[in-house]
Amino acid sequence: METVTAAKKKKKEKPVPFDYSNYIRKGKLPHIWCPGCGHGIVLKCMLRAIAETGRPNDDFALVSGIGCSSRTPGYVNFNTLHTLHGRALAFATGLKMAKPNLKVIVTTGDGDALAIGGNHFIHTCRRNLDIVIMVYNNFIYGMTSGQFSPTTLPGMIATTSRYGNIDPPFDVCKMAEAAGATFVARGTAYHYGELEKILHEAIMHKGTAVIDIIDSCPTYYGRFNKFKSPADMMEKIEKEGTVSVKQASGLPPEKLEGKLLRGVLCKKERLEYTEGYAKLIEKAGGSKK
Amino acid sequence: MAEKKKKFMQGNEACSEGALYAGCRFYAGYPITPSTEVAEILSVRLPKIGGVFMQMEDEIASICAIIGASLGGTKSLTATSGPGFSLMQEGLGFACIAEIPCVIVNVMRSGPSTGFPTGPSQSDVMQAKWGTHGDHPSVVLTPATVQEIFYETVRAFNLAETYRTPVIVLYDEIIGHMREAITLPEPGEVEVIERKKPTCKPEEYKPYAQNNGSIAPLAAYGEGYKFHVTGLYHAEDGFPTNNTKLIGEANERIVNKINKNVDKICVNEEFYTDDAEIGVVAYGVSSKSAKFAVKEMRKKGVKAGLLRPKTIWPFPDKAVNKLAKQVKAILVPEMNLGQVYYEVERASRGQCEVKGIFKVDTEAIHPNQIIEEIKKFA
Numbered sequence: 169m170e171t172v173t174a175a176k177k178k179k180k181e182k183p184v185p186f187d188y189s190n191y192i193r194k195g196k197l198p199h200i201w202c203p204g205c206g207h208g209i210v211l212k213c214m215l216r217a218i219a220e221t222g223r224p225n226d227d228f229a230l231v232s233g234i235g236c237s238s239r240t241p242g243y244v245n246f247n248t249l250h251t252l253h254g255r256a257l258a259f260a261t262g263l264k265m266a267k268p269n270l271k272v273i274v275t276t277g278d279g280d281a282l283a284i285g286g287n288h289f290i291h292t293c294r295r296n297l298d299i300v301i302m303v304y305n306n307f308i309y310g311m312t313s314g315q316f317s318p319t320t321l322p323g324m325i326a327t328t329s330r331y332g333n334i335d336p337p338f339d340v341c342k343m344a345e346a347a348g349a350t351f352v353a354r355g356t357a358y359h360y361g362e363l364e365k366i367l368h369e370a371i372m373h374k375g376t377a378v379i380d381i382i383d384s385c386p387t388y389y390g391r392f393n394k395f396k397s398p399a400d401m402m403e404k405i406e407k408e409g410t411v412s413v414k415q416a417s418g419l420p421p422e423k424l425e426g427k428l429l430r431g432v433l434c435k436k437e438r439l440e441y442t443e444g445y446a447k448l449i450e451k452a453g454g455s456k457k
Numbered sequence: 458m459a460e461k462k463k464k465f466m467q468g469n470e471a472c473s474e475g476a477l478y479a480g481c482r483f484y485a486g487y488p489i490t491p492s493t494e495v496a497e498i499l500s501v502r503l504p505k506i507g508g509v510f511m512q513m514e515d516e517i518a519s520i521c522a523i524i525g526a527s528l529g530g531t532k533s534l535t536a537t538s539g540p541g542f543s544l545m546q547e548g549l550g551f552a553c554i555a556e557i558p559c560v561i562v563n564v565m566r567s568g569p570s571t572g573f574p575t576g577p578s579q580s581d582v583m584q585a586k587w588g589t590h591g592d593h594p595s596v597v598l599t600p601a602t603v604q605e606i607f608y609e610t611v612r613a614f615n616l617a618e619t620y621r622t623p624v625i626v627l628y629d630e631i632i633g634h635m636r637e638a639i640t641l642p643e644p645g646e647v648e649v650i651e652r653k654k655p656t657c658k659p660e661e662y663k664p665y666a667q668n669n670g671s672i673a674p675l676a677a678y679g680e681g682y683k684f685h686v687t688g689l690y691h692a693e694d695g696f697p698t699n700n701t702k703l704i705g706e707a708n709e710r711i712v713n714k715i716n717k718n719v720d721k722i723c724v725n726e727e728f729y730t731d732d733a734e735i736g737v738v739a740y741g742v743s744s745k746s747a748k749f750a751v752k753e754m755r756k757k758g759v760k761a762g763l764l765r766p767k768t769i770w771p772f773p774d775k776a777v778n779k780l781a782k783q784v785k786a787i788l789v790p791e792m793n794l795g796q797v798y799y800e801v802e803r804a805s806r807g808q809c810e811v812k813g814i815f816k817v818d819t820e821a822i823h824p825n826q827i828i829e830e831i832k833k834f835a
Contacts, residue, residue: 196696229678231525242685242696247678249528250687250697252551255521258513262522265509266483266529267679291514445509452504 191215191225196243201236202310204386204398206357206406210304211240213360214273217367221271229270231260233280235311236385237304240275254285257292260299268442271371273300278319279309282338286318293347296375297441301349302367303340303378306385314388325392344378345434351377352434357384358406359430366432375440382406382428461640468633469494469536471603472562472626473502474641475610476534479649481560482508483533485522487515487541490574491630492564495536516541520548523559528686530652530677532614536562538630539572542581543588549623550589551688553711556665558617558652558675560610562626564633565741567819576819577630579741580793585625586770592708594715596722597625597770599740603637608647609767615650616722620714621672627769629792631742631821659683663693665707672714715771723773726765729755733762735834736784736809738777738801740766743790743822750827759835769797774804781805786834790814790822810834 192215201207218228228246232238234253241248247270251259256274264272281289281303292299308326309315316326316333319340323332344352351373355363363381370377384390384405386398395401413431416424449455466474473495476484484503486496500510509526513519516537523533537545542563552559565581567573585597596616600609606628613624653674655662664684666673676682689697690704698704715722729751730736739747744765754761764780766773777800781787786809789798798813805811814830816822 226679226681226683242687245683247683248685249525249678250685250689251521252547252688255517255548258518258521259525259528261511261513261518262483262485262525262527262533263529263678264525265511265522266526266531266533267677270529270679287514288518291518445504449504449507452501454503454505454507 186216186219188215191219191245193243193245199243200239202387204384204390205236206306206383206402207237207240207304209357209360210302210363210381210383211243213364213367214302215244216364217371220368221371223271227269227271229260229263229267229272230275231256231263231272232275233285235277235280235309237275237277238280254280254283255288256280257285257288257299257301261292261297264297264299264442265445271300272298273302273371275302275304277310278303278305278307278340279317282318282340290343290347293344293349293376293378295441296348296350296438298374298376300370300377301379303380304383305340305380306383306389308385308389310385310388314392324389326388327392340378340380341433348376348438349378349434350375350436350438351432353378353432354380354382354410354428354430356382356406356410356430358402362412362430369432373435375438382410463638463640465636465638466603467494467636468603468606468628469564470498471607471639472536472610473498475607476560476614477502477506478607478642478644478647479532479611479614480651481532481534481614482506483523483526483531484509484535485511485513485519485526485533486535486537487513487519489516489538489541491566491633492536492538492562495562499534516544517547520545520552520561524548524552524555524557527557527559528678530680532558532618534560534562536564538564539566539568539574539581540570542584546588550591550593552623553589553593554688554690555686556621556675556711557623557686558621559623560613560617560626561623562610565627565629567817573819575630577742577792577821578817578819579629579743579791580796580817581627582769582791582793582796585627592712594620594622594712595625595770596620596622596715597627597768599627599767599769601632601741601744601765603632603635604639605767606632607639607641611647611649615648618650618652619672620718621675622711622715627741629742655682664695665691665693667693667710670717719771722768722771723776724767725773725776726763726767728763728765730762730764730780732760733780733784734760735762735831736780736787737761737763737827737831738766738780738787738789738797739763739791740769740797743792746822746824747790747827749824750831753824753828754831754835759831761831772800772804777801777804778806778808781808784809786810786812788812788814788827788830790827792816792822
């Protein structure tokens with residue numbers, strides 16, 4: 169039997185580097201994201217989660233709206249569609265219905281998904297259409313240089329909330345679950361290993377999967393709100409500001425106050441929309457072309 | 458060929474039939490008067506042939522969904538009216554810049570805002586051209602009869618596929634709800650243009666390639682090409698560009714691909730225009746009254762003639778200019794406060810008097826109103 173150290177040594181000797189070249193489009197980097205932004209970590213987790221499925225790149229479509237996170241599709245080697253602000257899910261819905269075999273992943277931000285795209289968000293969840301919705305949640309409109317968003321916490325400073333934000337935030341996960349999403353989870357860029365696993369589970373899920381990804385924008389949210397550095401911001405918001413579902417089960421309520429739960433928060437079976445539509449076609453006497 | 462059985466149907470029904478004939482297999486829409494019948498009919502018919510009908514959460518989602526479905530390789534349609542058409546302008550612009558074929562039907566009703574929802578109007582003609590921001594191509598068809606709604610809907614799909622652009626079918630509540638006898642052609646009888654798909658190797662595919670002004674074929678997602686589409690200005694490979702030269706060229710190209718083919722896209726009906734001394738330019742429901750008026754005047758020996766554009770955008774400048782050369786005056790009856798009137802005036806270049814006959818009380822323009830105006834010039 170191998171000892172723990174021997175196993176570790178063996179691992180060190182034979183590292184299995186992940187080959188990103190199959191997934192990143194040649195010549196499309198560097199990306200537009202600022203130094204210290206967590207989006208690159210999220211991208212990495214997503215690509216590894218996709219790779220783990222073993223499915224070819226052409227089986228995936230990445231659809232996005234407008235904003236920093238919505239630039240993701242341009243960098244990656246899949247069927248990619250960069251659409252209008254807030255409308256990614258509506259485009260994705262049409263595409264998924266026309267090509268049900270495509271695994272559609274939407275990369276979106278807190279403003280894109282929940283403010284201008286809020287209506288499309290809840291209705292996609294309601295239909296339980298097989299789409300993975302990755303909400304890169306950094307509590308701010310980054311691309312337009314730092315206005316408060318539907319997830320900005322009360323009291324926080326943004327270019328449009330100089331006296332401190334008074335708008336109460338949405339809880340992305342609660343909203344997704346209430347709207348009918350059948351897979352709801354939360355991860356962070358800080359807990360990247362955990363995020364990769366969650367994303368893989370979301371991709372394997374049949375139905376609407378929403379992942380609230382807590383991420384940080386040091387350039388605006390961090391600077392306005394006096395975080396010392398990108399690392400400090402990640403530690404305060406993503407590490408100290410969250411607690412895993414497992415840890416939470418053993419903690420008293422007062423220890424959980426103000427903390428967001430991480431992990432898979434809801435997973436259930438319900439008829440997926442394209443499957444439901446196939447049944448409808450059968451009922452109407454039509455055969456799928 | 459044996460004489461075909463005539464059917465009695467509504468304009469909106471003929472539109473649905475035309476879409477199915479053209480190969481439309483995806484519809485997304487939101488209920489709105491007076492276009493709802495298109496959705497209702499297609500919700501029954503599409504699943505029967507394996508197609509998809511989606512009732513979306515709003516008109517913004519509807520147009521975005523048809524663009525998404527079109528990128529999946531499916532011919533797609535949405536139908537709406539007034540306020541819904543306003544909401545679709547954002548998506549329309551995306552289809553223009555990303556060059557995604559799709560068809561949008563706008564059954565015009567009284568406006569602005571909620572206006573008089575069941576009342577007909579022709580007041581969205583300029584919106585159909587300029588509604589979305591930025592310089593963009595506009596192809597807008599204006600059928601005037603139930604039979605023509607069928608043919609023009611088929612033509613709309615053909616133009617959308619040929620030029621890789623959104624095409625609008627614009628008619629009013631009256632012909633949308635009017636019932637007339639129509640003959641449905643057999644499959645193959647009317648030309649249906651299918652999308653040109655790439656044949657090159659995926660690594661060589663450029664979705665916006667410029668080969669001497671020809672329009673690049675459009676691959677479908679999930680068929681091996683893994684290409685990128687964006688609403689940002691993009692280079693030939695589809696990826697965003699900040700190159701000002703490329704941006705300028707791309708904007709001119711999407712507009713010029715239509716403008717350079719005006720003669721192929723513009724279709725007009727000429728009715729007694731050969732020797733006309735008084736012209737009428739009318740489209741949609743108002744052209745029905747205009748035709749009646751011209752016939753009546755001819756009976757009385759007055760040389761009146763009607764030019765009826767079936768394509769209102771791009772505007773038939775040449776035909777209007779030719780008519781202006783030979784007549785004393787051109788009358789423009791339309792159910793708005795003057796939209797196509799100004800286009801006729803522009804295209805006439807001062808060669809004759811141009812007079813508008815405008816009406817916005819949601820009642821159709823009566824032939825007598827046009828007759829009275831013709832008499833003034835007789």
